[in-house]
Amino acid sequence: DGIEAGDAPAAMEALRQHLQRTVDRMTEKRAAFPEYFTPEKP
Helix, strand or coil: CHHHHCCHHHHHHHHHHHHHHHHHHHHHHHHHCHHHCCCCCC
């Protein structure tokens, strides 16, 4: 909606929320299926 409206701050916030959900899901998936992921580097 923010992109369509030309509202840069709203678009940035929507993108930030979307990316955070993606990171959260990856954290959950890494915990549930560690064999699918390479070890994190320190």
